[in-house]
Amino acid sequence: MSKPTIKCPTCEKQQEWDSSNPHRPFCSERCKMIxxxxxxxxxxxIPESKSASDFSSGELEEQIDKDQPIPPTMH
Numbered sequence: 001m002s003k004p005t006i007k008c009p010t011c012e013k014q015q016e017w018d019s020s021n022p023h024r025p026f027c028s029e030r031c032k033m034i035x036x037x038x039x040x041x042x043x044x045x046i047p048e049s050k051s052a053s054d055f056s057s058g059e060l061e062e063q064i065d066k067d068q069p070i071p072p073t074m075h
Contacts, residue, residue, distance in 0.1 A: 010034050 003016040010031035017024065026032040038044055 006017050008027040008031050013027045015027050023032045
């Protein structure tokens with residue numbers, strides 16, 4: 001059975017999906033580090049759900065306007 005072929009997310013080089021490649025899904029350490037650098041430079045973002053941003057900004061502004069202590073954030 002042949003192994004599936006995928007594109008490296010960074011350079012788009014075709015490669016076999018093989019467990020012997022320690023850099024999967026990237027083709028090399030270089031492509032892996034380029035991608036990590038892009039995340040560190042905030043070139044990629046994860047979209048925030050509308051309800052979360054509405055809650056966080058609206059509630060915080062109400063607390064600041066009332067001069068009340070801001071409640072601790074939940075983790």
